[in-house]
Amino acid sequence: MAGLWAHHGWWIRRLAMLPVHLVLFAVIVFFLVKLIPGDPVAVLSGGQTMTPEQYQAARAALGLSGSLPAQLGTFLGRTATLDLGNSVISGTGVLSEMLTRLPETVELAVLAMVVSLVLTLVLGFLVMLRPRALVSRTVASYSRAAGALPDFCLGVAGIFLFYSVLRWAPAPIGRYDPLLNAPTHTTGFPFLDALLSGDAVLMRSMLAHLWLPVGVLVVAYAPMLIKLFIRSLQQARDAQATTFRIASGASRSMVLLSITRRALPATVAMFGTIFGFMVGGAVVVEQLFAIPGMGEYAVQAVTRSDFVALRGFLLVVGFLSLLVFFFVDVVTMLLDPRRRSGAAVTGG
Amino acid sequence: MTAVATIQFTGVRRVFRGRGGATHTALDGIDLLVDSEHRVGVVGESGSGKSTLVRLMVGLDRPSAGEIEWGGVSIASMGTAALRNFRREVQLVAQDTSSSFDPRRTLRDTLRRPCRNLLDLDTPAADAAIDATLEALSLDAALAERKPHQVSGGQRQRFAIARALVVEPRIIVCDEAVSALDVSVQGSVLNLLKEHCERRGAGLVFVSHGLPATAFLVDELLVMYQGAIVERGSTAQVLFAGRHAYTRALVDAYRTTAGELTPEAV
Numbered sequence: 087m088a089g090l091w092a093h094h095g096w097w098i099r100r101l102a103m104l105p106v107h108l109v110l111f112a113v114i115v116f117f118l119v120k121l122i123p124g125d126p127v128a129v130l131s132g133g134q135t136m137t138p139e140q141y142q143a144a145r146a147a148l149g150l151s152g153s154l155p156a157q158l159g160t161f162l163g164r165t166a167t168l169d170l171g172n173s174v175i176s177g178t179g180v181l182s183e184m185l186t187r188l189p190e191t192v193e194l195a196v197l198a199m200v201v202s203l204v205l206t207l208v209l210g211f212l213v214m215l216r217p218r219a220l221v222s223r224t225v226a227s228y229s230r231a232a233g234a235l236p237d238f239c240l241g242v243a244g245i246f247l248f249y250s251v252l253r254w255a256p257a258p259i260g261r262y263d264p265l266l267n268a269p270t271h272t273t274g275f276p277f278l279d280a281l282l283s284g285d286a287v288l289m290r291s292m293l294a295h296l297w298l299p300v301g302v303l304v305v306a307y308a309p310m311l312i313k314l315f316i317r318s319l320q321q322a323r324d325a326q327a328t329t330f331r332i333a334s335g336a337s338r339s340m341v342l343l344s345i346t347r348r349a350l351p352a353t354v355a356m357f358g359t360i361f362g363f364m365v366g367g368a369v370v371v372e373q374l375f376a377i378p379g380m381g382e383y384a385v386q387a388v389t390r391s392d393f394v395a396l397r398g399f400l401l402v403v404g405f406l407s408l409l410v411f412f413f414v415d416v417v418t419m420l421l422d423p424r425r426r427s428g429a430a431v432t433g434g
Numbered sequence: 435m436t437a438v439a440t441i442q443f444t445g446v447r448r449v450f451r452g453r454g455g456a457t458h459t460a461l462d463g464i465d466l467l468v469d470s471e472h473r474v475g476v477v478g479e480s481g482s483g484k485s486t487l488v489r490l491m492v493g494l495d496r497p498s499a500g501e502i503e504w505g506g507v508s509i510a511s512m513g514t515a516a517l518r519n520f521r522r523e524v525q526l527v528a529q530d531t532s533s534s535f536d537p538r539r540t541l542r543d544t545l546r547r548p549c550r551n552l553l554d555l556d557t558p559a560a561d562a563a564i565d566a567t568l569e570a571l572s573l574d575a576a577l578a579e580r581k582p583h584q585v586s587g588g589q590r591q592r593f594a595i596a597r598a599l600v601v602e603p604r605i606i607v608c609d610e611a612v613s614a615l616d617v618s619v620q621g622s623v624l625n626l627l628k629e630h631c632e633r634r635g636a637g638l639v640f641v642s643h644g645l646p647a648t649a650f651l652v653d654e655l656l657v658m659y660q661g662a663i664v665e666r667g668s669t670a671q672v673l674f675a676g677r678h679a680y681t682r683a684l685v686d687a688y689r690t691t692a693g694e695l696t697p698e699a700v
Contacts, residue, residue, distance in 0.1 A: 326534035329494055330597070335521050335551030344536075424537045424583055 096426035097416050107408050109162070115400045116161050119393050126150065129174055129391050148174070148394065161397075170398040175390050180398030183383065188402060189274035190261070191372065191379035195364040197277065197296065198303035202360070205308055206353070210315040214323060214345075229313035237306040237367040241374040244302050255298045258375040262291040299371045307363050314356045318349035351422040358414030362407045439470040439505060439523055439604035439637070441491055446500035448486050460486040462661045464500070470604040470637040473628075475648035475669070477641075477684065478658030484641045487658070488609045491639065492526045493517065522552040525598035529610035531590040535582035541593050542578035548601045567600045571626055588619035595623065599630060605637040606630075612647060620644075624651055645688045649673060657681045 091098075127136075127144045136144065145151045149160045149171070164171065170180040209229075213222040248255040256263070261276055266288050269279035277296070280288045322328060322345040331341050365380075372381030380399060387395035419426045443466040450458045461483045468474050468491070478484050489495040490502055493509045502509050504520050512520060525548075528534055535544050542564060549560035568575050571592050577585055578593070585593070591611070598606055608627070612620040628651055631638050642648045648655065655672040657665035657680065664678040676682050 326528050326531075327536065329489075329526065329528065330534045331547075332494060333492060333521060333526050334548035334597070335518055336547065422537060423581065 096419055100412065100415055100419070104408065104412050108405060111404045111408060112162060112165050112401060113158065115397055115404065116158055118400070119397045120154075122391065122393055122396075124391050126174055126391070126393050165401065170401065171394040173387075173395045174392045175386075175395070180395055183395075184380070184398055184402045186274065187378070187380050187383055188406075190276055190377070191365065191368045191381065192406070193275045193277055194296070194299065194368040194371065194377070194379065195303070195361065198300050198307070198364050198368070199357075199361060201300060201304045202308035202311055202364075203357075205304065206311045206315045209312050210319055210349075213316045214319045225312065226316065229309045229316060231309065235306060237302055237370050238374070240306050241299070241302045241371055244298050245374065248298055256291075256294050258298070260295065260375075261377050262288055262295055266291055295375075299375045299377065302371055302374075303364055303367050306367060307360050310363075311353065311356055311360050315349060315353045318352045319345060322346075322348040347421065351418045351425065354414055354418050354421065358411050361410050365403060365406065437505075440503075441468050441524065441605065442501075442503045442506075443467070443490075444501045444503070446490065446497045446502060448483075448490065448495070449498040460661055461490070461497075464663060466656070466663065468605065468637060468639050470635065472654060473631060473638040473640065473652040475640045475642065475652035475655045476658060477643070477645060477648055477655065479684075480643075482658040483661040484658055485609060486661075488526070488607055488639075488641055492524055492607050493520060494526075518552060522548075522601050523604045525601060525603035525606055527595050527598045527606065527608045527611040529613050531587070531594045532582065534594060535590070537582060540579050540581055541585070541590075544582075545578065545593070545597050545600055548597060552601050563600055564596070567596045570630065571596050571599070572622075588615055588623070591615055591619070591623060592626070595626065602634065603636060605639065607639045607641075609641045610643065611640070613643060620647060627651065645673075645684065657684065 126148055127141060127150070131144070142151065149157060149164065151157075152160070168181060170184070172179055173183065209225045212219070213225055216222050245255075245258050249258060262280075269276055269285060269288055270283045272279045272282050277292055280292055325348065327348060328341060328345055331344050336344070368379065369381035369384055371377070372379045373385060380403070383395065384399045386392070387399060443464045446461060446464040446466075447459065448461040450460055452458065464487065476484055476487065486495070490497055493504075493512075496510050504512075504524070507516065509517075509520065535541065542561070545564045545567075546557065546560045549555040549563055553560075553563070555563060564578065565575050568578060573589065573592050573596065577589060582590055582593075595611070606627070611627075612623050615623060624647055627638065627640075630636065638651065640648055640651050649669050652669055655665075655667065655669050656663050657672060657676070657678065659678070659680040665672055665676055665681045672681060673685055676685060
């Protein structure tokens with residue numbers, strides 16, 4: 087038993103922290119949404135007069151009756167049973183709405199992540215292996231400008247250049263041609279569903295509509311990843327460990343593999359952070375390209391003071407990010423045991 | 435008795451290029467011969483080119499100009515087999531042992547690598563060679579089953595020495611190999627190195643900031659300053675009759691901080 091704990095304790099400890107982080111995040115969300123001015127019941131009633139009894143019943147239904155700790159308790163209890171309430175405006179269940187929209191946004195973020203990952207690997211190795219090549223120097227300069235251009239500006243510039251001027255992209259209205267039928271619902275992820283249904287026309291339309299929003303996310307966020315990967319590769323290349331791999335007679339491919347493995351933990355950790363940025367960026371990009379998803383829902387919730395919907399959005403996105411961070415931490419600790427909590431370290 | 439192994443530097447220059455075309459000459463006009471029969475110390479301030487000299491000596495870098503030869507053959511022109519032979523004969527011990535071991539592997543796993551790659555030993559034969567080396571270095575073989583972060587700094591440094599010695603090199607190059615250790619551990623590590631070189635007939639290049647440690651270990655001293663060797667000679671000659679201003683300043687600096695340096699002490 088002790089041996090099992092010694093071998094697996096590090097990830098079990100990290101897993102045990104996950105619910106703690108989730109509860110803390112839920113508490114923060116509760117108080118953040120409380121800061122929004124205005125009376126939700128007034129929004130709900132649409133300005134109609136209510137009797138005091140009706141008013142109290144409406145507050146109770148929204149979980150707003152009782153003291154602040156009691157309201158927090160009600161909120162946490164409902165959240166624990168996955169009851170995120172109903173939208174104050176539309177009356178539809180927040181969770182079911184989220185489950186419909188989340189895959190659409192996550193798919194956009196994941197597509198951008200995949201492209202970013204491929205770019206990062208290719209360009210990272212290019213810069214490390216051919217540092218003096220013009221392409222390498224261009225990439226290094228571009229990655230140093232990481233985060234200088236916000237996704238919103240890039241999106242507007244991209245639409246102007248590629249739709250209005252060059253006509254390389256279709257009108258920024260939706261995920262595919264509005265005249266086409268929606269893909270058969272299999273997984274909820276539209277691109278994947280189109281792929282699974284084998285509808286070539288729909289696939290082509292999706293690719294034509296998605297390359298620009300995905301490109302905007304990649305150009306906005308990939309440089310952070312590329313910059314870190316290049317730096318990590320260079321550090322790993324110049325590290326003592328590499329020196330000794332060479333000194334102990336390892337082949338070139340083994341040395342390269344060792345450099346990559348040691349450059350990965352920092353990059354994987356950044357990967358998790360970038361995923362959070364990508365989901366946030368996808369929300370913005372969805373608005374620019376009129377793509378239905380979480381972004382549209384969140385913006386509507388804010389503009390209509392729909393606090394239940396907004397709270398649900400924050401909870402779902404926050405929980406998703408915490409899950410991604412958990413997996414990133416576990417992968418990082420797998421790659422580098424020194425990062426594991428409780429790893430036996432003897433100084434001296 | 436095998437022939438004397440030699441590393442010959444002839445007119446070696448190493449220039450690093452920075453951003454915007456700026457250059458930094460780390461080494462210039464280095465003529466040097468080290469062999470498997472002598473122990474040579476290299477001292478000098480930070481930035482004097484000591485580490486660049488070490489990297490060139492063990493074939494981890496190439497000179498911008500000049501030639502470095504191993505047994506009369508240019509290291510830069512060596513093929514895979516010759517380079518492998520060179521790496522077996524010339525081994526490096528570095529200062530920062532915490533980052534030079536693979537954190538995921540046990541120390542024994544790391545020590546097996548040079549045995550497999552350079553000596554073509556299978557695992558049992560590699561383990562036998564490792565155990566013999568650990569015993570010679572007064573290291574408990576059980577420690578080899580631990581990971582690098584699970585032993586003390588002094589023990590890890592001895593494992594770093596064991597990694598170099600396990601392939602029985604002809605020349606051992608130590609770059610600040612004891613600088614990170616406390617004085618008592620430094621003494622025992624220096625003794626181990628000295629004993630090994632005398633017993634096995636291996637040469638030593640000992641690069642260090644620490645004047646007494648270097649003087650204790652070597653027969654000949656080189657003083658480096660701004661990328662050049664400014665003084666060379668027997669240890670006593672350099673310490674007590676140094677001609678270059680930097681050598682005298684270095685010895686004086688030691689005297690004012692650590693006390694008298696006498697020929698008897700050396």
